[in-house]
Amino acid sequence: MNTSTIIVKNVAPGTLSNADGVSLKIAIEKALSDDNIAILSFAGIDTISTSFLNSSIGEIVDQFGIQTLKNRIKISHYTPSLAAVISKYVGELTASVH
Numbered sequence: 001m002n003t004s005t006i007i008v009k010n011v012a013p014g015t016l017s018n019a020d021g022v023s024l025k026i027a028i029e030k031a032l033s034d035d036n037i038a039i040l041s042f043a044g045i046d047t048i049s050t051s052f053l054n055s056s057i058g059e060i061v062d063q064f065g066i067q068t069l070k071n072r073i074k075i076s077h078y079t080p081s082l083a084a085v086i087s088k089y090v091g092e093l094t095a096s097v098h
Helices: 018-033 050-064 066-072 080-097
Strands: 003-007 037-041 073-076
Touching (some): 003 018, 018 037, 018 050, 066 073
Parallel strands (some): 003 037
16 A cells, blocks of 8 residues: 555645535545555644534545544644544544444
């Protein structure tokens, strides 16, 4: 498996709306369809919304499953506050799958 780095601010016009999240979801789908590990770089991003996460990471989990999120999607270049939001979201997602 190769890695594919997705620079979030280059593929999504923002990180607050559902539409922004869809742009990221499409980029993640492409990386996963090429059988890659997707590295999501949040460099230069300070805030994200639940709507953004629902339409990106949430949709990917619906489509590919929670194990794909755990095994093939990695997060890089994030602030502590961004990490807290993502961790909380993924924790809630994981809890709802069981």
